[in-house]
Amino acid sequence: MSYDCDPTFLAEVRRYGKFDVTGCFNCGSCTLSCDLADDHASFPRRSTRQVLMGLRQVVNESLDPWICHDCGDCSKTCPRETEPRAAMMTLRRYLTSVYDWTGIASLINRSKAWHIGSLSFVAIVVFLLIVFYHLWAADMSLPDFKNPMPLEHMFPLITYFTLAVILFPFLILMTNAFRMYLLTVRRKEGSPSSLSRWLLEAKTFFLHFFTYKKMAECPTEKGRWTTHLALGLGCMVMLFLKVFALQWFQTDTLYPLYHPQRWIGYVATAFLIYGTVDILAGRIRKKREIYKDSDFSDWNFPVLLLATAVSGIVVHICRASGLELATHYAYAIHLIIAVPMLVVEMPFGKWTHMIYRPLALYFQSLKVMNLHYQPSSEEIPEYVA
Ligand code: SF4
Numbered sequence: 122m123s124y125d126c127d128p129t130f131l132a133e134v135r136r137y138g139k140f141d142v143t144g145c146f147n148c149g150s151c152t153l154s155c156d157l158a159d160d161h162a163s164f165p166r167r168s169t170r171q172v173l174m175g176l177r178q179v180v181n182e183s184l185d186p187w188i189c190h191d192c193g194d195c196s197k198t199c200p201r202e203t204e205p206r207a208a209m210m211t212l213r214r215y216l217t218s219v220y221d222w223t224g225i226a227s228l229i230n231r232s233k234a235w236h237i238g239s240l241s242f243v244a245i246v247v248f249l250l251i252v253f254y255h256l257w258a259a260d261m262s263l264p265d266f267k268n269p270m271p272l273e274h275m276f277p278l279i280t281y282f283t284l285a286v287i288l289f290p291f292l293i294l295m296t297n298a299f300r301m302y303l304l305t306v307r308r309k310e311g312s313p314s315s316l317s318r319w320l321l322e323a324k325t326f327f328l329h330f331f332t333y334k335k336m337a338e339c340p341t342e343k344g345r346w347t348t349h350l351a352l353g354l355g356c357m358v359m360l361f362l363k364v365f366a367l368q369w370f371q372t373d374t375l376y377p378l379y380h381p382q383r384w385i386g387y388v389a390t391a392f393l394i395y396g397t398v399d400i401l402a403g404r405i406r407k408k409r410e411i412y413k414d415s416d417f418s419d420w421n422f423p424v425l426l427l428a429t430a431v432s433g434i435v436v437h438i439c440r441a442s443g444l445e446l447a448t449h450y451a452y453a454i455h456l457i458i459a460v461p462m463l464v465v466e467m468p469f470g471k472w473t474h475m476i477y478r479p480l481a482l483y484f485q486s487l488k489v490m491n492l493h494y495q496p497s498s499e500e501i502p503e504y505v506a
């Protein structure tokens with residue numbers, strides 16, 4: 122198979138973040154230091170060389186940037202200080218944009234102004250929806266905005282709204298994940314593996330999606346696994362509660378304190394706060410290699426997640442204390458923070474890593490399986506046999 126060399130490719134990748142590998146003299150120290158590099162994935166050197174050579178299609182079809190678990194060992198050992206870890210992160214941002222059919226990921230990952238603008242735009246839309254809802258659907262006038270009233274007037278409309286702002290971006294993310302499959306597996310490998318092999322290997326996706334196993338195996342950044350596991354579980358449980366168990370919100374009073382649903386929510390919130398605070402503290406301190414260099418998207422996602430968790434706690438405390446007016450305003454602020462995070466970050470921003478990384482490991486394991494696969498005599502066409 123022949124590939125075109127695109128001289129504009131390096132400049133384009135650099136628009137997605139740091140990609141300072143022109144000083145690389147190809148010594149291979151980064152590959153030697155990388156625990157994940159093997160015969161099937163000799164990254165990061167392979168990925169960076171592909172970009173330098175302008176092999177756009179090869180990079181677009183590559184899974185290597187996703188299999189990198191961002192430990193930073195390669196950057197520590199590089200004698201030319203070219204920071205291959207940051208280059209791999211930039212490539213992940215670039216690939217997120219390649220998979221996205223809407224073009225929004227490309228805009229927000231290349232431009233801080235677009236990123237802030239998109240989040241602000243959704244926040245303003247949510248604010249206007251809240252005002253219009255109260256003025257017209259709830260038939261209130263502006264002076265009523267100072268009067269305490271229970272939340273019941275929102276039910277069940279708020280359930281449909283919550284479902285829409287979770288499921289719509291999730292659907293976009295799934296279509297982009299399908300495009301990732303088309304690019305990295307279907308187009309590259311031609312005919313897909315048999316269905317039984319797909320199903321058999323699906324365990325790889327679930328294993329890495331739920332356990333972050335690759336991070337757990339990393340000898341350098343052991344603590345990072347706990348943080349990511351807490352964040353991942355916190356996000357998953359919270360989304361599950363919002364999609365499948367929002368009825369708790371639709372009662373006049375909260376469930377009693379001993380109700381398991383309340384405690385599941387509390388534990389998930391604690392996980393979110395622990396994970397986001399740990400990441401933000403690391404990025405502020407800049408002591409560890411992985412936090413030395415932070416892009417805008419590395420900051421805004423944990424900040425938004427933390428703000429969502431904290432504003433959710435405030436809503437809960439106000440409601441449990443019977444402060445109706447305060448609950449209303451706290452809930453409005455909570456929505457103005459949480460909805461932009463869901464709508465922008467889940468399908469286009471940093472959140473996409475949660476799906477793309479385990480998917481890449483799944484696709485990679487299928488490819489390895491295919492390499493070592495010996496077809497049975499029935500599977501070999503007659504003209505080959
Ligand atoms: S950051 Fe870690 S996993 Fe990623 S390429 Fe470098 S050494 Fe390998």
Ligand code: SF4
Nearest residue numbers: 145146148149151199
């Ligand atoms: S360690 Fe640095 S100079 Fe050596 S191959 Fe890797 S990126 Fe290039």
